[in-house]
Amino acid sequence: MKTLHIVGFKDSGKTTLVSHWITVLNRLGYEVAVLKHHGHGGVPELPPAHTDTVQFLEYGAVSTLVAGGDMIQLIQNKERSFEQLKALAASSGPDVLLIEGYKKEAGEKVVLIRNEEERHELESLLGIVRTVKTAELFEDITRLDDWLREWVEARR
Numbered sequence: 001m002k003t004l005h006i007v008g009f010k011d012s013g014k015t016t017l018v019s020h021w022i023t024v025l026n027r028l029g030y031e032v033a034v035l036k037h038h039g040h041g042g043v044p045e046l047p048p049a050h051t052d053t054v055q056f057l058e059y060g061a062v063s064t065l066v067a068g069g070d071m072i073q074l075i076q077n078k079e080r081s082f083e084q085l086k087a088l089a090a091s092s093g094p095d096v097l098l099i100e101g102y103k104k105e106a107g108e109k110v111v112l113i114r115n116e117e118e119r120h121e122l123e124s125l126l127g128i129v130r131t132v133k134t135a136e137l138f139e140d141i142t143r144l145d146d147w148l149r150e151w152v153e154a155r156r
Contacts, residue, residue: 002155007103008112013134033094037101
């Protein structure tokens with residue numbers, strides 16, 4: 001499994017690029033999984049309060065897993081290490097794991113920047129394989145897609 005972090009500050013285009021690259025990789029025949037850091041504070045949004053899943057959590061379950069319709073939804077009331085989260089995200093056996101965020105964790109990184117101040121703050125990260133100006137996401141996405149294809153193929 002190939003693993004690539006997409007990192008940058010809030011609203012730098014990380015989700016836009018990850019979403020786009022999922023479709024690019026799918027078209028190339030790769031299965032993709034995503035691990036996202038919820039950097040907005042608090043817990044990620046839960047299913048509606050009236051669901052069994054939320055009831056189980058409110059009654060004290062440390063985890064709940066719902067399966068059906070070829071889908072699994074797992075919610076755990078327990079923080080996990082980055083390595084454990086990667087293992088969970090990769091449990092479906094994808095070809096590529098895109099990681100949104102986790103900029104301080106080890107791994108190859110594409111860094112998104114909007115300006116030189118952000119470049120200066122992020123240039124010390126370990127594992128940078130590409131730096132992308134946010135404007136490039138909208139100006140010349142084809143060049144980034146070509147880079148991604150080459151990156152994936154070089155890691156076969």
